[in-house]
Amino acid sequence: NAGVMQNPRHLVRRRGQEARLRCSPMKGHSHVYWYRQLPEEGLKFMVYLQKENIIDESGMPKERFSAEFPKEGPSILRIQQVVRGDSAAYFCASSPIRSSYNEQFFGPGTRLTVL
Amino acid sequence: AQTVTQSQPEMSVQEAETVTLSCTYDTSESDYYLFWYKQPPSRQMILVIRQEAYKQQNATENRFSVNFQKAAKSFSLKISDSQLGDAAMYFCAYGYGNKLVFGAGTILRVKS
Secondary structure, three states: OOOOEEEOOEEEEOOOOOEEEEEEOOOOOOEEEEEEEOOOOOEEEEEEEEOOEEEEOOOOOOOOEEEEOOOOOOEEEEEOOOOHHHOEEEEEEEEOOOOOOOOOEEOOOEEEEEO | OOEEEOOOOEEEEEOOOOEEEOOEEEOOOOOOEEEEEEEOOOOOOEEEEEEEOOOOOOOEEOOEEEEEEOOOOEEEEEEOOOOHHHOEEEEEEEEEOOEEEEOOOEEEEEEO
16 A cells, blocks of 8 residues: 655745645545645644645645645645745645544655745 | 644664653643654654553553653653664654644664
C-alpha cells in the first residue's frame, strides 16, 4: 500500500509566480491535512479537507493561499504571487477518519524555494 | 489555544546510552492525544509513539517509552540503548479534533 505521495519534492519559483503542490493520500483515506514548516520551526497546521469540502482552514493565510481536494485526483495547495517568505517545506498528511485521534500519515513534503 | 513547548533545542547522547526529551503542553481539554514524531535528514515525518490522554499507562514501543504526567501537562520521550539511526529532529505534538499542534523540535545527536 503506497504511502502519502507529494509532488514535486522540490519546487523553485521566482517572486510573483504561482506554486502548485500536489498530494495524493493513502489508499482508502478521505481526509487530507496540509502543514507548513518554516526553517528551524515545527510544523504549523494550515488546512483540513475532505473530498470536495474544506472543513477547517483556520491556519491558512487570508490571501494568496487556497486548497482543494476534488472528487477525483490529488489535493492541491495553491500559492499565488509567491514571496520569499513562502519558502518552506509543505507537508501533506492523510487519515482514514476525521479525528487526529488516529494517526495522520505524512508525505515526504515539498520544499518550496522562492528566489 | 493549545500550545506545545519543547525546551531543549538540542540534546546529545552516547551510543547505547539513554536520553530523555522533554515536552510540555497547554490545553483545557480532557480528552486528546499526544505524539512524538521523528524527522531525519530526509525530512520524512515518522510517528515514533502515541499516547491517549485517557490512559494512565505510559505507552511503550520497543526502545521508546513516554512519561505522561497529565496533571503536569508533561509528555517526555525516553530513548533507551540509543543507536546512530536515532539521530534526528524530534517533534512533540498534541492532537485534538482535526489538527496536530507541534512543538519547535529537539535535535538529537548520537555520538559513537
